[in-house]
Amino acid sequence: MNEPQFIICIQNEGCEDMELGKIYQVLTDESAARDGYVRVIDESGEDYLYPADYFVPIALPKAAENALTALSAA
Numbered sequence: 001m002n003e004p005q006f007i008i009c010i011q012n013e014g015c016e017d018m019e020l021g022k023i024y025q026v027l028t029d030e031s032a033a034r035d036g037y038v039r040v041i042d043e044s045g046e047d048y049l050y051p052a053d054y055f056v057p058i059a060l061p062k063a064a065e066n067a068l069t070a071l072s073a074a
Contacts, residue, residue, distance in 0.1 A: 006068065007038065007055035015050060017042035023058065025072050041072060 005026040012018040029039040037049040
């Protein structure tokens with residue numbers, strides 16, 4: 001299983017379901033990544049593709065990763 005990857009939203013032009021400064025977990029989608037997109041669960045509760053350059057990858061302490069992963073699974 002892949003380690004969770006997290007990103008922070010730095011731009012949301014045209015993406016009303018994304019919050020600036022919010023941390024999102026990346027869902028694995030190799031095809032989307034090749035095309036310059038990331039798949040995340042946005043504020044609508046559904047997973048969608050967004051331009052990868054709207055985000056910056058971040059490293060979180062393991063406890064924070066575990067907490068965020070558990071929240072997204074709930």
